[in-house]
Structures are given as structure tokens and as C-alpha cells.
Amino acid sequence: MLKTLYVLSLLALGGVVYHGFKLYQLETLKRTMANPDRVTVDENTPDILVFAKAMRYEQTGNTGEAIRLYASLRNAQDPDLRARAFHNLGTIYLRDGAVHWNAHGVLDYAHVSSQIELAKENYREALRLNPDDWDARFNLEYAWRITPPPKEKPKSDFQGSKSSVYSTLPGLPGGGP
């Protein structure tokens, strides 16, 4: 009886130590994530901290670094984190593509087209991992809406309007080029 009590006590003590340590680790991680500026990313940095750092770069306008770090999470172990990284990559590309689309329309065709395609591919991957990501669905649909039509050879009688669903060409003054 005493032996059973001893073994059970040891098991319970082990459980307390294990989960206490895990909670300590989580708390430390949360504190670090709250200050991503202090994080130096290397190959040993936990994926979640890389994500936090990428997010900070994205928020401060350093999209190049944000893309680099999000892209490094494409093979992250955690599928949720991976899906979020794809989602955010899609958002960065789409935001940039939308800005150029709204400012220049087809005049910036190459840039808009490539950014939108990258956004669509990343959103598709995010949705493959998490089909319930409603925000990715919304943004991907928007990416479809603003996908420039296949580039055509400019016609001399161009009137600045099209009969397709892509007739709205923001940035183009009425009456054509």
C-alpha cells in the first residue's frame, strides 16, 4: 500500500514539475513575443518567434524582410502557423498589388499581375491548410476580382472601357490614354 502511495506521489510530482515547466516556457515565450524587436532570428529561433518578428517587420513597413521570414515558415511543423504564414504572405502581396492596381491600373500590368498571382497562390495554400479561414477566402476573392485581364496589344481605338467584369480601371482618366 505504502509502495503504491509512493509511486502515485512520484507520478503526481512528475506531472506537476512537467506542466509547471511547460507553463514557465510558455510565459517566457509570450513575454518574448510581446517584444519582437529583441528577437534575433537564426536557425534555432522557434517558429512562433520568427512569425512574431515577421509580423513586426510587416507592421513597420519592412515588407521585404517580412516576406523573407514568412517564407521561411513554409515548412513549419505547426500547420496552423504555416497556414497563417501563407495567409500573411498573400496579404502582403495582395495589398501591394491592390495599391498599384488602384493607382495605375493596367499601366502597371506586370507588377500588379505578378503580385496578384503570388497573393492568390499563397491564399490558396493557406486555404488548403485551413479551409475555414474566412479572411483568406475574402481576400482571395478580391484578388480574383482585381486580376488584370490577359495583356492585349494596345489598340488604336482604345476607349478606356471594357465590356468584361474588369471594366473598372482605376487610375485611367475617362476617355482613354
Next chain:
Amino acid sequence: MLSFALALPVLAAPLSLIHALEVSSPRDYGIVMGETLLGEIRVRTAAGLELETASLPQPGSAVNDYLEVRAIQSDRQTLGEETLYRITLTYQVFKGVREAETLAVPALPLRFHHYGEIVETTAPSWNFTLTPIIPAKTADEAVVLRASLPAPDNSSASHWRWLLAFLAGLAGLGIYSAWRLGLAPFRRHIPPFARAASELKILVRQAGTLANYRQGAKLLHDALNETAGHTLFYGQLPHWLETRPEYAGSKAELEQFFSVSERIFFMADTEYPADYPLSRVENLCRKLASAYSVFS
């Protein structure tokens, strides 16, 4: 519920082998971008037909520009002379529309093996309605993009739950152990003479040495002191017995014990008192214990 029932096999399958083929979907309307939709194909065949599962599309494969297969499951069931195959396909839609559109899930060729021959049939194409998420009348410039997602919340709730469970278990084990061992706050009140008697019983079983005897005598002295509320000396014994008449019946025994006790504790070159062995000390202790329980 979408449902097609085909009375005839579609391709090269002889009528006698493919008895019926049905395609259904639990929901084929209101599908939006990125959503998954299910299609179930039920084929009733003659016995002996084996579905070639390798010919079915693999998860992750693209069906066309806007459909991908996410998952596929198939099972078979024998129904008398027939076999029922049920193939469930999960598709995911990647197409943006400005207004609701009807789209088609393409026909799906199915291959069966029948005693070395290949039997082919086709599950027919079926339609579903794709609905836009962004209202059709909203101008592109007016659409507000959804923001990036934050890092996943590493919830500590499960660790807290486990920690509390283990702590509760540890506390439970501690309480149970304290109860079993009679530790505080479960310490049972054992009268002093009864406690001394039980310890004396153990000593009596051991070797009859002087040290052992001294230890046993001390146990009885401690019990007497505890009962008296002070250190009880030989000279105080008559007065104490007057105040505690329940022990008066053991007066002679007590006097003899005190006498032997003085000898073994204070006299030089003392030996084990053969005239008053430890078993008699134990008996005296038990007598006092019974007197205590009768009067208390």
C-alpha cells in the same frame, strides 16, 4: 440534395454488371471561395466487380482550373447478389465570382476489375452554385482587405488544467497518507498508558538487555508524567494515587516499579532486573491503561 439516378451504365460497362449509379451532394448551393464540397457516388454492381481505387483521383490533385480534390474515401458493402460501392470525394473550390454562378464538377471515370477484365463506367458531371463573398455592387476600390493574421495563441489552459489536476492528486495523496499514518490533522488520541503499552509490547519481544529495559521503563514514566501533568517522582506517588483513585489498585505494583526504576537508572553496576522483567512493566502499563479507559 442533388441526385441523379442512372438506369443505364454510361460507358462500356455491360448492363448486367453495373446495376445503378447515383451521384449526390449534401449541399450544392451557396458554396463560396475556398469552401469544400462533398460529392458521393454510389455504384451498385454485380458481385465480383472490384473497384480499382488507384484510378480514382488523389488528394491534392487539380480537377480543373477551380477545383481540387482534398480527400477521397471509398468503401464497399455486399448486398446479397450485389456489391455497393460508396465513393466520397471532397473538393475545394478556388474561383472568385462577382455574381452567383453555376459550375460543374466534371464526370468521373470509374474502373472495375471483373475476373481479369476491365469494366469502365463514368459518374456523371454535376453542378453546384458558387456565390460571391464580396457583394456584387461593391466597387473594387471600396473593398477593405482583411488584415494579416496574428501569431496563434499558445493557450496555456491545458497545462493549467493538468497542473491543477496533478496538484489536486498530490494533495489527495497527502491527505490520504496523513489519514493512514495518523498524522495531523488525523492524529487519533491514544491514551498515554495504551500508547506506552503497545510500544512496550514491541520492546518485550526484543533482547532482554538493560538498555532495552531502561527504554521500556522510560515509556511508562512518560505515560505517568503525561497523566499526572508533571514529572511524577517516587515520593509524590501516594499523593497522586489519592487524587487519582482509579489507579489505587496498582499501588503496590507502581511502588515496586519505581523502586526498580531507581535501581536501574541511578545505581552503578546494575544488571537487568530479573525480579521485575519488562513483561511485568508491560502488564502494569496495560492495567493502568484499562483503569484509564474505565474512568475516563
